[in-house]
Amino acid sequence: MNGAQSLIQTLVNCDVDVCFGNPGTSEMHFVAALDSAPTMRSVLCLFEGVVTGAADGYGRVAGKPAATLLHLGPGLANGLANLHNARRANTPIVNIVGDHATYHLQYDALLTSDIVGFARPVSSWIHESKSAKTVAADTARAVQAARSAPGGVSTLILPADTAWEEAERPALPLLDRGPEPASPAAVEAAAMLLRNGKRTALILRGNALHGAGLEAAGRVQAASGARLLCDTFAPHTELGAGRVPVERIPYFAEQIVAFLEGTEQILLVGSKPPVSFFAYPGTSSWCTPEGCHLSYLSHPHEDACGALAALADALGTPEQAARRVPLQLPDMPTGNLTPSAIARVMSNLTPENAIFADESATSGGALLSTMATARPHTHLPLTGGSIGDGLPVAIGAAIAAPDRKVVCPHGDGGAAYTMQALWTMARENLDITVVIYANRSYAILNIELQRVGVQEASQKALSMLDLRNPEMNWVKIAQGMGVEASRATTAEEFADLYRSAMRQRGPRLIEAMI
């Protein structure tokens, strides 16, 4: 058994059985070792941003890490932006980066770079293996670290000789640390706050937003009347009919301020105080109302679900049952194809239990509000603001949940970042419907240009936000990468194409000409 085989077998022992990769020479032993573990699924991606974004989507849906396989520093570098998004989502990922053989580094060959330096800004744990004999143990620690609450990116650097030299045996999994229980004192203090009659909001994150955590939050709400809120870009929410309703904090600072006006107490449940996404001249970045009392029910590394359940118990039996979102489907649209029309079609036709890998950006406002009362579904947004995560996240979600339909509504500007993802969707025949909002613009920047105080932008400046010259043809791009694709120019055409996509399995792309 060589080091690479000990690594892969240890991953499987630790319940990591999917690897997204784009290997190179220094990873050839890892590739060869894939055979030694038949249950390890290996997914080839044409670009490392797809690798890391797919691992992000997988981890958010599966609740456990996938592995990546990246080629030296530059391969890692190409994956960093979506690792940034994963870091902001607290997604568990075992990020494996090949390196030159230990004895080769001294020569500073052309592909040599500071891999630890590249990894540091996105990783919660980093280790370089120095011997084939320790690779298995290093791998078990990497998995443990990735799974440590609230989840993070473990970067394990694997020099080529530690892959090809002789190892002893694979390692067994280490203790799963899991989240720590929240402090009973914090629960007691929160219960007192919720009884003092002041206007209170809970900002939920992590496991407070799905399953038992969301149910417990619903009981707290029913017993206290407090508002349930979540971040604009909460990494993983369960939405739609039958679920406990949670209000999403809006995007722009002045909207957040208006949204929170009158709030006297904020209770943070694994979350942070709301701040502006960007700074603007003359606008405050801090959005908590003046005089509002801020406190923590639980910290990100603590068990929000347990804390909410304990808090609900402390508050006693509510007079009424938890609120539930009613099923409300809008009328089907006709005529012009607009973001609102797309939202109405999706709301009507998307089957229960779908997963939305949502990077709809400026076109997504209507989608979120319309889907709020659609059939129950999972929502995975762009968590770190680095565009080009949606298509890869859809890949990871589809592999984590092969029996669920994945829908990927995506802005065209962001989709151009990682368009190579389409190829992997075709290769793996993943059940993903991609909807490209073809507004041929970095539309958000036309808004932001004015918000930052630019009064009269010239043609030269505006052309830097404009994607009309030339117009991308997403049907051809998708077909060029093996994905069936069509264009919709009216609401009716879009409805026909979307209905057909929902009824079939496999990848489809619809270019929506809005």
Add this chain to the structure above:
Amino acid sequence: MNGAQSLIQTLVNCDVDVCFGNPGTSEMHFVAALDSAPTMRSVLCLFEGVVTGAADGYGRVAGKPAATLLHLGPGLANGLANLHNARRANTPIVNIVGDHATYHLQYDALLTSDIVGFARPVSSWIHESKSAKTVAADTARAVQAARSAPGGVSTLILPADTAWEEAERPALPLLDRGPEPASPAAVEAAAMLLRNGKRTALILRGNALHGAGLEAAGRVQAASGARLLCDTFAPHTELGAGRVPVERIPYFAEQIVAFLEGTEQILLVGSKPPVSFFAYPGTSSWCTPEGCHLSYLSHPHEDACGALAALADALGTPEQAARRVPLQLPDMPTGNLTPSAIARVMSNLTPENAIFADESATSGGALLSTMATARPHTHLPLTGGSIGDGLPVAIGAAIAAPDRKVVCPHGDGGAAYTMQALWTMARENLDITVVIYANRSYAILNIELQRVGVQEASQKALSMLDLRNPEMNWVKIAQGMGVEASRATTAEEFADLYRSAMRQRGPRLIEAMI
């Protein structure tokens, strides 16, 4: 005048008048300020790897830096792999990265990251502006640092408030440091070595490989009989008929060892001793023959051209004139389309003074040997081993030299990394002919898999190197991004398409089915 205007005007004052960018909200004042400097050309790219690769190609051809414009840490992260290539090419680049306003960083909003951390592995100079008042001076220093011999990546981080706050005036250029003169003692020592009768090789780099430097090297060769060599991936060479011939060091370690066998003295001219690109089990990475004497004529930060001229003078008038490459064009091919057939067509039909942005990878051996005696041309290879640089480098080269035909022979695996570059080629109507070697494989890895000692690779392993499922259609991908494209399946078809591309201006893609 705000900080952004002071920055752009300072760039123009310092002779930096091209900016490749993909801006976001924090860069909107920079975008708006583009109007204040009409001579600044601003080129939009759909992905940051295209931005930085284009700046690499521009700098290598223009001999002066372009600026980039990147959006915060993740935007920089997407550009790091091609900055790695640029670092290995010693390309001067002024790498401008927007950041949150200084007062916003404390809130750790979602797009916040360790920008300095991301920048460090690729930058020779890094600075964060802290006030609009210093932005102009900081910019002048960034340009000076990028231009300091042998050239490097200067990263200037520009918080949004330093762009929008009031500045005073643009700065004037700082002293151009240029390369230092080589040590007279080193020149004298080299002259003594070249007279001692031992078999000597000069390994040339930087300005020793073009113009007056190459001419001086030719005089040294004629006077001494020494071999003239260059790195496998020398960043910028002038090749073809009429030029002084320089032998290229081969790629694999055992080839290098055979190539250098019998060499008793190596004189390094801005270069490093040759080493293996990768390590292999049981193979030495160090390729200098045992007992061979290594010494430096000039270091990378010194003037190789001046050192060679002084050395030629010290050696006295040679008995014969410097060697010249003869013009030898091969027969035009017929029948099967192979890398060799492509090379023969290109050698016959490429006009004088073309620029090759060459990422032909495993298909490129025939190209280099055949083009060696073709019409004079410039050769820009992949310098850092991080694939996906060729298409962007072609963009930068075409903008630096708008009157020269740019040819971009590219492997399909690498081209998939930065396919978004095609869009910018169409947008700017650049005179680039892209030739995709469509072998539907990471072909190098099939070679490397055996070289690293993997004996029997399974289908599962081999599938990770294979791009046939699905097959990419580069004609559709290119058309989807606005570039005219055709497919060639025979040598005759390829010749027809290539001839037509050489006669027209503007971007063209030929998918060569090899």
